[in-house]
Amino acid sequence: MVKNKSIKGKYKSILDFMGTRKKDREELEEHREKDKDHTISPAKEGRNTSEFVINELLEIVKEKQKIAREVRAEKKVGVEEQSELSRPLVPSGEILDQILQEGLDTGDVKCNNMGKCNDGKNIGEIFVDKYGFKRQRGFVNTTRFPVFLDWIVEEAEVQKILPRAYSVRTNRGSLALIPEDFLCELHTRYGVILKNYDKCRNYRSIIGREAQRSRRKRR
Structure with a gap:
């Protein structure tokens, strides 16, 4: 009886072949995963960069809105909501x-230091x-x-422009920059009736020589 001799070196076992195929598949999958990572990473990096830029822009916009609100709030100190000016009648x-x-018959009008006039009217009336x-x-x-004069009334709105000065716009189209101390005058x-300024309710103008004394005291 002839015994089968094992042949070594010339042929490989089918198990070795299957093992090699499995190893090749694993290496191929590994390469694919690496390629996949390489293709996704730039996209992720791009998305991260875009999100960063968008967040920065949103922060800038929020900061500008905050500053604008603070400026509007500062301008409204002593100033009420703006109102519609009536049409001027001249x-x-x-x-x-x-x-x-x-004429207007104001030549004989006299008023005392308290603003009481001899024709029954008051200063500011x-x-x-x-x-x-x-x-x-x-x-x-x-x-x-x-x-003493009787002015035709103009309505006006004021807006704070400088720390101590306001712009005054009247319904007759006049526009001026007025010191805050002179607004109530x-x-x-x-x-000139200020429609959106409420600091003149108890203000009284100084008439005649009292005005000169007041100016000297301020100096």
Whole structure:
């Protein structure tokens, strides 16, 4: 009986072949995973960079909004909500000619230091004249005696521009930069009624020589 001799070196066992195929598959899968990681990493990095930039932009926008709110809040100190200005009514045509011809009869008006006038009106009082125009009793101090006038009323809105100055815009289109200390003078004796400024409720203008003494004290 002839015994089968094992052949070594020339042929490999089928188990060795299967083991090699398994090892090759594992290496192939490993290479695929590495390639997959390499292709995903730049995308992830790009997304991270984009998210970082977006977050930075959002922070900048939030900061600007915060600053804008603080500025608006600062401007509203002593200033109420803005209101609509009425349409101005000024004399023209025949009425203007009549006023120029007849005058306003303010030449004989005299007022004391308390603002009481001899025709029954007060300094700062708003009334409607015989021509139908809204006026305010005011005055201008001079080196001798104050001159008393009845101004046609203008409505105005104020807006804080500088720490101690406001812009004043009237319903007749006038625009001026006024020191804060002079706003109540406009409101009480120059016929410019400030619609959104509430610090002049108890203000009293100084008439005549008292104004000169007050200026000397301030100096």
